[in-house]
Amino acid sequence: MSRVRGIFKRGTVYWIQYAGPDGRIVRESAKTKSIREAEYFLACRKKDIIEDQARIIIPKRILFKDFAVQYLRWAERQKSYKDKRNRMNQLITVFGNLPLNMFTSHLIEQYQSERLETNRPATVNRFLSLLKHSFTKAVEWDMASEETLKKIGKVKLLHEDNRRLRFLSKTECQTLIETCTPHLKPIVIVALNTGMRLGEILGLRWEQVDLRHGFILLDKTKNGERREIPINSVLRATLEAIPHGPESEYVFVDRNGRPYKSVNTSFPTACKRAGITDFRFHDLRHTFASHLRMAGVDIVTIKELLGHKTLTMTLRYAHLFPGHRAEAVSVLEERLSGTDDKNMDVLHKN
Template sequence: MPEWFKKLRLVDINNKEVEMLQSYFIKQQYSTATCNRYISILKASMTKAYEWELISEKKLKSIRKVKPLKGENKRLRYLNSEEIQRLLDVCDKHLYPIVFIALHTGMRKGEILNLKWDMIDLKNDLILLDKTKNCERREIPINKALKQVLLQLHSQRRLDTDYVFVNPDTGKNYTYIKRSFATACRKAGIKDFHFHDLRHTYASQLVMNGVDLKTVQELLGHKSLTMTLRYAHLSQAHKREAVKVLEKLHYYNFTTFYYSEG
């Protein structure tokens, strides 16, 4: 957030200042989605200020007139079970557990690479995140498959650092895995796929296997259900595929089906 904006009082913020803030984000090369998210948060804050009678209705309407930037990417890319296995099979030794954790927790890349052992509670099977994107504490359950991977990593951990994923050449935590991840995707024959899409894969697989959206929201750490609703259609599509099983059952003998009036 620019310093000039931080110094503004509530009563000084109008649509002009909000549009200037949009321009600042664009110059900083923020993505369209990120720009729109920040402006959306600002509008929500100003709505709350109006409810608390800190600003006038006229000012709130003025700010709400600021339109979101066009061209926001609505992309939702995820892997099916067969693609997941192909990707894991070709991951380098250092990359495999990073990808595995992403697939089993939905954690963001930065959260995984900055993961420390004191954030992992293997006794209670929880990963505890204090510094998240939404600035809220998040508890992520550890399933049996992930626990085996974490136990293996713990048995091989370096004692000179608390980071889980450490570059053996530098002794510091990994900060860049883009090249190795791209290589793994190429070897697996997976195109148009980014590391963040592992988070989409995690959520999509949960929804397609019957987990409700509210639970998925909590696991992902979304502040509102709106962001989680992008996965809603997967539940319906999966159900439609499921009922097709009935077409194969033998008790459907349409050749002996008759309709008689009266």
Template sequence: MRTYRRGKTWYLDYLHKGRRIRRAVGRSKRMAELALKDIEVKIAKGENLGVQERPRVLFRDCSAEYLQYSKTHKATSSSERDALSLKWLTAAFGDQYLFAITLRQIEQYMTERVEKGGVKGSTVNRELACLRHMLNKAVEWGYLNENPAKGIKMFKEPPGRVRFLEPAEIDKLLKECPPYLKPIVVTALNTGLRQSEILGLRWANVKLRTRTIMVLQTKNNEPRLVPINEPLHRELRRLYARRRGDFVFCDKDGKPYEKVYRGFKAACRRAGITDFTFHDLRHTFASHLAMADTNIRTIQELMGHKTIKMTMRYSHLSQQHLQEAVGLLGLRLSGEMQRQLRSPSTTEENDSIS
């Protein structure tokens, strides 16, 4: 039995009938100590503490339930990432009851994954995010009183990687794309949609007349309306004329493509493009918007970012692009000034002044 403080709040931490209980008391250490003594007396007398019994749930059972929740409520890419995270988490905590998992154990898991497992801190952060959300759901489902991962500190991560293509590289890539892949890449470059959002597109959600796409299968499950520009409009009209089913991007039998990883990687290799993934097409879309001096809030809306923080990674490109433009202007002006200085009229004028 003990009292402890987290932030400005004091908590009680004790075992009752084989179950660990943590309960917030208030901001007074003295009140927390008195409350703990009262509980000690009640336990000694066998009195009812008024604590509602919670089911004894194993981590592995909860993780299986959470994975089903993830598949139902999250985008496919997110649920697949949760499945991978839960594989490692279940290997570490699977046979423990949820109430027995402590903050210290979670911190030890973090350390061992990095030092012994050799994985990056960013990977562990994704696993911890999954764990924290799963335990939050466990609290909602009545399996826990409090989330032990609530106060966990993530590893520091470097700024997000931004790799984008220049116009000449885009031309090279499109020339190397096979017929089935080219319209998918054109869509990514002109909308910034994620691969899962593109491959899940149905013709019912593509409005060629109003030049809009309603994206329903988004990462955060919030539909958004995306405009269709002229290059994409031409490509979609061509596809629509020979459509094979409900899905925009599908094989000859009308089945949607699940992934285009291999085909895209091969096209990049033939085009001589290195260190580039399909997701970087999304970065290319946002980067060129930023370099065109598009308002950062507009980029956020087009990208479907929940917070402006994600979009701010592109803001420096706008400033960099402006700096380069001014630099080119400086070179042009300096060259013009040099020519003026070398011209006969300028020489005569200088002679007359002297």
């Protein structure tokens, strides 16, 4: 009998060989000593593959930039929409013209490495998380294959070290303010005197600023809770000096009345002129909290001003005022030494 293609013998049992759905060669035992039964088994396997492939929806050649438009439209009502939009726009500049099913693990890992040259692991992770989530929706909407999602899913998030605590000295703060451009200067002063995040500052509206009662009300914060920030004399003078009319909704706007989107160019330039290295805008928030702590302000108050949900994040500033332990013991010493005799008298009487 002539040899049948895809069927071979191992001992006395016939085996079959065929190409699987992904093109890889599959070999398995037909569990029979009959060539006819082996042929039938092979034919059934091939038929199953053809039928399965017919049921698979092959996504069209959709470019990442076109998909991104639909994803952002879907995310429009989410609280995190602005962050997603900003990150997605940056992803579009890199991957915009790439078809969704051309994404690979190697490609994403390369992107990670490149971003790490200028960004912290935490920042890079936010972009990767967005990519992963967006591709989950792409598969759900039949715009990308499960295989592509698996490839992206294999890329692991980077280890984040959140212990960094970089802050400026009083002298550095003054030097930085002096080197700022006119539009950046009040933004930096607000950051140094409130500890507000960049997004909170650039999105600040005049209706949130109560100069009469002396506070700024943040109603849409990162942790979803409202917080009030007192306005000190320096901050008051800065805010009062900013011109605004009834048509100006936002506090910080360009010459066309539009709110600033970022300080990605102006802030690093100011730092360079001031001779300040390894410093990010977010570190102004650390500077605010660090100087409060060094001035003896308690951790709970700093937590409330920063808007931290728990004390865990705020405790990073605890070591900046080691004197608080000595003060605590001194208070206890005074209290005990002043009441010892009276307490002893009471005990003796009882």
